[in-house]
Amino acid sequence: AQSVSQHNHHVILSEAASLELGCNYSYGGTVNLFWYVQYPGQHLQLLLKYFSGDPLVKGIKGFEAEFIKSKFSFNLRKPSVQWSDTAEYFCAVRGNNAGNMLTFGGGTRLMVKP
């Protein structure tokens, strides 16, 4: 069975600070990895995804994530956060034999102070 762990439950940053949110997964085979974001009052939406190739993936709004296979990690980064990045962020994994099934981590709530 696949599982996802997000170690930071709450993160508070000031604007312009750099962001890194941790995500570790457990799965014995090939995986696809995702970061979803949920802004206050809005629905979940895809931020970025990794399927294969370059392990450094760039997404929307200046976010990027790096897949490190040896560490089973897919950390999300942004060099300089903005107040509008205040949201909850979810890492998710899909095993290559899992059809379209996603397993989500517990989420990290990010608050950016203006």
Added chain:
Amino acid sequence: EAGVAQSPRYKIIEKRQSVAFWCNPISGHATLYWYQQILGQGPKLLIQFQNNGVVDDSQLPKDRFSAERLKGVDSTLKIQPAKLEDSAVYLCASSLRTSSSYNEQFFGPGTRLTVL
């Protein structure tokens, strides 16, 4: 393009009562999912439909939860009877037909259920 629609947005019931949630997926999306998101946790898949057939319901508590997608479009998730621990946001998502390659899931706004 219209997104995934869900109703109601909020529901408050007492334990042992019944409740039903409705979902209308994006037009043309063959696959529909119901997730349960308990406060402080990530979404957990309850059931996945491909058209009107169930693909995966291994995490659906079948003694009290049921779901259907009779015509392969709209879907209803029911809880009967509800327990306190069912308080959560119920998310519906849809995607193009499930295949060996991944199809992006698009999420609705969710229904927040409070069981008193």
